[in-house]
Amino acid sequence: MKTLLHVKSSVFGDQGQSAQLADRLIQRWLHQNPEGQVVVRDLVAEPIAHFDMQTISALSTEAAQRSPDQQAVAALSDRLIAELQEADTLVLAAPMYNFAVPSQLKAWFDQIAKNGVTFRYTEQGPEGLLQDRPVYVLATRGGEYRDAGLDFQIPWVKQILGFIGLKQIEVVYAEGLNMSGADAAIDQAHSELDSLALS
Ligand SMILES: Cc1cc2nc3c(=O)[nH]c(=O)nc-3n(C[C@H](O)[C@H](O)[C@H](O)COP(=O)(O)O)c2cc1C
Structure with missing residues (x-):
């Protein structure tokens, strides 16, 4: 049975554009993997301390x-890393907040980037320790940055x-969502999502 980990970070919860795009992708994934299990890590509903x-x-x-307090901190860190290690597919719903990812998503990355567990330094430089797997990133923005050389969010995520x-x-962008062409941007994102070869 395959597992998909859906990491949510929109402050708008299920109404968030990134969460809605992620849901569309996940429905397709479930259609392809009817026995598949979806694990949701909602970083807004259950915030991770900085x-x-x-x-x-x-x-x-x-x-x-x-x-006991330290055990709880370590248990959360272990749980977050285990969720990632156990996932065959990762879906990151990643809105742009102040030119970057939401601080909730940054806090998650701070927890899961762990020396000796998910990466290590070698004489040749840093080495990732997670087995590679498909990652789908839903990048929603109010403005348009992708082609303007002003994208500090997705290059960092990558x-x-x-x-x-x-x-x-794979990154699916929905840009200009606070601008007049928002509906067309969502339609475009839907068509990109629907044509992704999911695994
Ligand atoms: C706190 C906050 C900061 C934002 N900062 C930016 C920004 O820097 N650039 C931008 O294009 N849009 C910005 N937006 C707009 C969001 O990126 C846009 O509404 C997006 O659709 C949100 O995705 P979501 O609905 O999944 O949360 C911001 C929104 C919020 C709530």
Whole structure:
């Protein structure tokens, strides 16, 4: 049975454009994988605390020495990484907020990029430790940045995914959603989604 991990980060929840595009893709994936399991990690409904000294000290303390609070921090980190390791397919619903990803999604990446677990440094440089798998990114924006050389969001997403070993990345953009051509942009995104070869 295949597993798809859907990581949501829109503050608009299921009404978010990125969540709706992701749902369309997931329905297609389920049609193709009727026995498939979808795991949802909603970073807005269940926020992950920003990385801080308490997080770092919990993760760097030996498991047997951790306080109950530190155990909870480490358990969440382990759970988030396990969700990713166990997924055959990853769907990232990634709106642009202030030229970048939502801070909720950044907090998730801070948790899952773990030295020795999802990447490591070698004499030849960093090496991703996750087995590669398809990643579908739904990039929604109010404005238009893709062709203007002003996209700081998706290049970063591709960089960090590649850093942990995930290189089979398909991005579907829906740009200008706060502009007059929003309906056409959504139609275009739908047609791109519907023509993706899903695996
Ligand atoms: C806090 C916030 C910041 C935003 N910043 C940007 C931005 O920098 N550039 C942009 O094009 N759109 C920006 N937008 C608009 C969103 O990208 C747009 O509404 C998108 O459709 C949101 O996707 P979602 O519905 O999945 O959350 C912002 C929206 C919010 C709520």
